[in-house]
Amino acid sequence: xxxxxxxxxxxxxxxxxxxxxxxxxxxxxxxxxxxxxxxxxxxxxxxxxxxxxxxxxxxxxxxxxxxxxxxxxxxxxxxxxxxxxxxxxxxxxxxxxxxxxxxxxxxxxxxxxxxxxxxxxxxxxxxxxxxxxxxxxxxx
Numbered sequence: 001x002x003x004x005x006x007x008x009x010x011x012x013x014x015x016x017x018x019x020x021x022x023x024x025x026x027x028x029x030x031x032x033x034x035x036x037x038x039x040x041x042x043x044x045x046x047x048x049x050x051x052x053x054x055x056x057x058x059x060x061x062x063x064x065x066x067x068x069x070x071x072x073x074x075x076x077x078x079x080x081x082x083x084x085x086x087x088x089x090x091x092x093x094x095x096x097x098x099x100x101x102x103x104x105x106x107x108x109x110x111x112x113x114x115x116x117x118x119x120x121x122x123x124x125x126x127x128x129x130x131x132x133x134x135x136x137x138x139x140x
Contacts, residue, residue, distance in 0.1 A: 003035075003052070004105075007092040010080040012047040012065075020048065054078075055091040055110045057140065058123065072119045075112045088113025104128055108139070 003022040008014040024033045037045045046064050053061040059071045066074045079089045090111035097104060107126040112119060125135035 001095050001097040004094040004096060005092075006048065006051060006055075006094075007090075008048075008051055009090040009111075010083045010087065011051055011089045011091055012078055012080065013042075013044050014047065015080045015082070051091045052093060055093045055108050058110065058121075060140070075121065076114050076119055079112075079114070085114035099127070106135075 002024065006020045006022055008018045008020075010016065022035050024031055024035070026032065037048060039045055050061070050063040050065070054063055063074065065077075069077070075089075076085065079085055079087075083089070088111060090109065092107060092109045094105065094107050097106065099106075105128055107129075109124045109126075110121065112121040114120075123136060123139055125132050125139055127135060
């Protein structure tokens with residue numbers, strides 16, 4: 001799996017829509033397969049890793065700030081402070097991998113919001129730019 005792009009909307013300390021390019025770069029004809037994140041404490045490095053785990057694994061993700069919180073409460077608390085819970089948050093991850101013995105590009109979108117005290121989570125998976133109901137319903 002080669003990560004291409006991570007988009008965060010009102011997730012954790014990231015307010016608004018933030019797009020991170022994770023695609024490996026080439027320099028002087030050579031691949032540079034490493035992406036480094038640096039920053040002071042509290043800048044969001046761990047939040048980025050949590051976002052990748054959360055979008056891919058949902059309730060099974062081992063996010064740093066979850067500890068013993070129920071999944072729904074963790075999601076509700078992950079909406080950026082100052083954003084209405086009804087607006088919610090969203091994580092999108094684009095990656096390239098081999099699926100069914102062929103190259104494939106996936107976009108996994110996980111969004112959630114809280115309305116009338118109830119959390120609603122939506123997971124959508126797109127394969128090669130097309131919504132895939134089977135992957136969306138059976139994503140691990």
